[in-house]
Amino acid sequence: MPFALETDTSLCLDQAGLRAWLQETDPVALERLWAEADQVRAAHVGDAVHLRGLIEASSHCIQHCLYCGLRAHSEGLDRYRMDVGEILTCALEARRLGYGSVVIQAGEDPGLTREHIASAVRVIKQHTPLAVTLSLGERCDDDLRAWREAGADRYLLRFETSDPDLYRRIHPGLPGIVSDRLAQLERLRAMGYEIGSGVMVGIPGQTWDILAADILRFRDLDMDMVGVGPFLPSPRTPLGRPEAAALRADPENQVPNDELTTLKVVALTRLVCPDANIPSTTALATLDRAHGRELALLRGANVIMPNVTPVEYRARYEIYPGKACIHETANACQGCLQGRIQALGRRLGKGPGGRQKTDLKSSASSDLHH
Numbered sequence: 001m002p003f004a005l006e007t008d009t010s011l012c013l014d015q016a017g018l019r020a021w022l023q024e025t026d027p028v029a030l031e032r033l034w035a036e037a038d039q040v041r042a043a044h045v046g047d048a049v050h051l052r053g054l055i056e057a058s059s060h061c062i063q064h065c066l067y068c069g070l071r072a073h074s075e076g077l078d079r080y081r082m083d084v085g086e087i088l089t090c091a092l093e094a095r096r097l098g099y100g101s102v103v104i105q106a107g108e109d110p111g112l113t114r115e116h117i118a119s120a121v122r123v124i125k126q127h128t129p130l131a132v133t134l135s136l137g138e139r140c141d142d143d144l145r146a147w148r149e150a151g152a153d154r155y156l157l158r159f160e161t162s163d164p165d166l167y168r169r170i171h172p173g174l175p176g177i178v179s180d181r182l183a184q185l186e187r188l189r190a191m192g193y194e195i196g197s198g199v200m201v202g203i204p205g206q207t208w209d210i211l212a213a214d215i216l217r218f219r220d221l222d223m224d225m226v227g228v229g230p231f232l233p234s235p236r237t238p239l240g241r242p243e244a245a246a247l248r249a250d251p252e253n254q255v256p257n258d259e260l261t262t263l264k265v266v267a268l269t270r271l272v273c274p275d276a277n278i279p280s281t282t283a284l285a286t287l288d289r290a291h292g293r294e295l296a297l298l299r300g301a302n303v304i305m306p307n308v309t310p311v312e313y314r315a316r317y318e319i320y321p322g323k324a325c326i327h328e329t330a331n332a333c334q335g336c337l338q339g340r341i342q343a344l345g346r347r348l349g350k351g352p353g354g355r356q357k358t359d360l361k362s363s364a365s366s367d368l369h370h
Contacts, residue, residue, distance in 0.1 A: 013272050018212035022255075022264055030264075037267035037300035043358075044274040045302045049341045050353030052133065052279070053094030053102040053308040053330075056317040057082045057120075061107025063137065066170045067160075067203060069234035069318045070107040077236075078316050081111050087120040090308045091128055097334045100352045101131035103156065103305060108137030117143075118150040125151040131352035133196070133225075138184060141191075148191045153352070155188045156196040156225060157181055161203065162217040163210045169247065170203060170239070185221060194355060196225025196277075201265050202257025203231040204239055204247040211255050215265065219272040224355040225303075226276050228265045229283030231257040232320035259287050263299050270300030275358045279303040285324040293337075297344055303353070304341075306333045 024030055058081040061070045070077070082090075087104065094102050104120065106112055121132050133154035134147060144155070159181040161167050173179040181197075189195050199214045200206075218226050233240035239247070248254045255261060262284055270278060280296035282305065288295070293304060307314060307325055314326040325333055341348060 013215075013268065015209070015212050015216065018215050018268060019208045021268055022208055022211060022261065024264070033264070033267050034299050037270045038298055040274050041270050041300045041302055045277070045356070047346050048302070048349035048353070049297060049346050050101070050277065050303050050349035051097075051099045051337065052303060052305045052353075053090065053097070053099045053130075054282075054305045055082075055087055055090040055094075055102055055104045056106065056307070056309040056313060057087055057104050058106035058109040058112055059313075059317045060109040060111055061137075062110060062174065063108045064172050064174075066172070066238045067200065067231065067234075067240075068107075069236045069240075069320055071237060074236040077318065080313055080316055081109065082313070084116065084120045084123060086310070088123050088127065090310070091124045091130060093330050094308045095128045095130055097308075097330060098348065098350075099130070099306075099308075100350060101133060101153075102308070103133040103135055105135040105156075106137075108139075112136060114143045114146050118146050121147055121150040121152050129352075131354065133194075138179060138181065141187060144184075144188060144193075145191055148193060152193070153354070154194040154196060154225065156198075156227070157185055157188070158198040158200075158227065159185070159217075160199055161206060161210060162199075162214045163206075166203075166205045166210060169205060182217075182221070194224040195221075196227065197221065197223055198227035198229075199265075200231040200257075201228060201262045202255045204244050204254070205249055206231075206255045207249045207253040208255060209253075211265065215268050215272055218269055218276070223273055223276050225278070226269050226273055227279050227281055228262060228269060229281035230259065230262045230287050232283055232286060232322075233257075234318070234320045236318075259284065259292065259295070262287075263295055266296050266301055267299045275355060277303050277353065277355055279305055281305075282307075282324055283320070286320070286322060289324055294340060294344060297341070297346065302349075304337060306330065306337055 131153040135156040280293045280301040284292040308330045
């Protein structure tokens, strides 16, 4: 179905159009897509690249997701859990390096109790001006409200796929507990959080239509933050073993977990969510260590999340093997990133870097057609 990207991108990037762009292979057409995404990024969020210090607070997890190396059934992991003092030390390092916010991320760990995280948020807020994002999985509303009251600003909960059947296959959940991440995102917004979500690109069973629907769901949920990265299989998981081939869609419909497709999703997400914060993810940098971060920044991304977790913990947070930058100190990473960002003609962002909603109708019309 032909369509045009005009001023209100939500009216013209429909299911059929997104699927067509996701499967586009013509280099000339893709250059137009990259240019359009970069122009929309510049118009709506500017040239600043905001750095979020990533604190991997715990590698414990009670879930059994088929794709994650931290899943409860993974054997041989040297698990850890940071105390409040260690989390604060990481946040102080992020502040010293000039970052405007931190992301406290972990497996779904009951050991990170309501008071543990509330205390960590409070001390960060007492000692720094940093914005605090939490990414701690599905938690009860009482926990989420307590953390918001303690000062947490944002919550990141990836729904991984908007297709309920595929979600149930890859995320079996816990006995007697219904997993509904989309509903939790709505409740988080009602509590006053900025909300973020995202999906993996190329997970077995993901079709082009499912991925197109995921992108539309970002728009429909009015996401403040959207993170997308390639599916990187871990041999510790069912989806990282040969038997995972049985879960794949037929070859014509199975989305590949490659760099090009991931970059298309980044670009299309920028077009449907013009003022959202979109990171150039670590997973993409792992797939392409030389240029992955830069390519995403040139195709719509405006955030990078450098790791401020102590080096001794990083290798133990093994969601997938070979993760980028697990042996670099935060100082070394900062120097590298600053040079790479400036080489693109971009600048380091200042302050917390929250979403600044823009008026779509005020922007100029696009001339990109498919």
